[in-house]
Amino acid sequence: MGEILSANRIEGVVRKDVPERVISRLPIYLQTVETIAATGQDTVSSEDLAARSGVSPSILRKDLSQLGRSGTRGVGYSCPELAATLRTFLGLDRDRRVAIIGAGRLGSALADYAGFRRRGLRLTAVFDIDEEKIGTSIGALTVSSLDDLPAWSEHIDLVVMAVPAAAAPAAAQKAVEAGVRGILNFSPTVLDAPDTVRVHQVDLASELQVLAYYSALDTAPLNPGFEEHRN
Structure with missing residues (x-):
């Protein structure tokens, strides 16, 4: 494995130059x-x-070539080496908190x-604003007050939002104040985050509504392969 030369470059590959679909x-x-x-x-x-x-x-092959990896003719890819390359490129060469x-x-x-x-992701904390939940346990973790989130800035890389829509903006602001760079948002609302924070929206109801459309068709819908969806 090559050394990570900077936050945006690995083994001569500039991270931001790799397409999002890849x-x-x-x-x-x-x-x-x-x-x-x-x-x-x-x-x-x-x-x-x-x-x-x-x-x-x-x-x-095209995707992996963009990471500087090509298989050996007649042999293929080394599983340990390819896994290490993928983990490093994805930023998973260390646990993401x-x-x-x-x-x-x-x-x-x-x-x-x-x-x-x-998958290289370590759950470090759970937060809530409900006084009845604060101090209770979920697995090995104790629920902390959302007001304490900024104090965890050195212990959190990513945040999962699982709060009602009305509570999401304030919760997201706390995450931003804590220096979080990525938010996975399950709340049914669009978050207004600075350019330094990446937000991915997961709306289960919307996905089910799309499936409802296809299930209502009189004929079986075309189900494209994964690469046709993403290419």
Whole structure:
């Protein structure tokens, strides 16, 4: 593995030059190659990795070439080396510390999700504004007051928002004050965040409404492959 030369450059690849559609596929490649490596398999062909990732081999090879990785003819990709490249490029060469804002049903369910740790994400704190929830336990964590969030600035990299829409703007502001660079927002509202903070919106109701449209069609809708969605 090459040394990370700066926050935006790794092994000669400028992070911001990699298209967003490619970045969205990299976690899938990482999960797939780590699953393969866990079976004791040291190498994987582009055809096999692509099929398991739901993309075409040509798209996979093009994506990985943008990270400076190309497979060996007749051998494929080294699973450990490819996994290390993907983890480093995604910023997962160290644990990313995650806090959840909102200790309700959704926040509690997310806090109990064991998959975070396996994917290089370490849950460090849960916050809420409800006095009845503050001080209670969710797993190994104690729910803290949202007012204390800025004091956690050295212990949090990313935040998951699981609060009602009305509470989301104030909660997001607390996250910004804490120096958080990324927010995954489950609240049904659009957040106004500075350019230095990346916000990804997850609206389950909207996704179900889209599915409702397709399920109402008289004929079976075309279900494009993953690469057709993302390319």
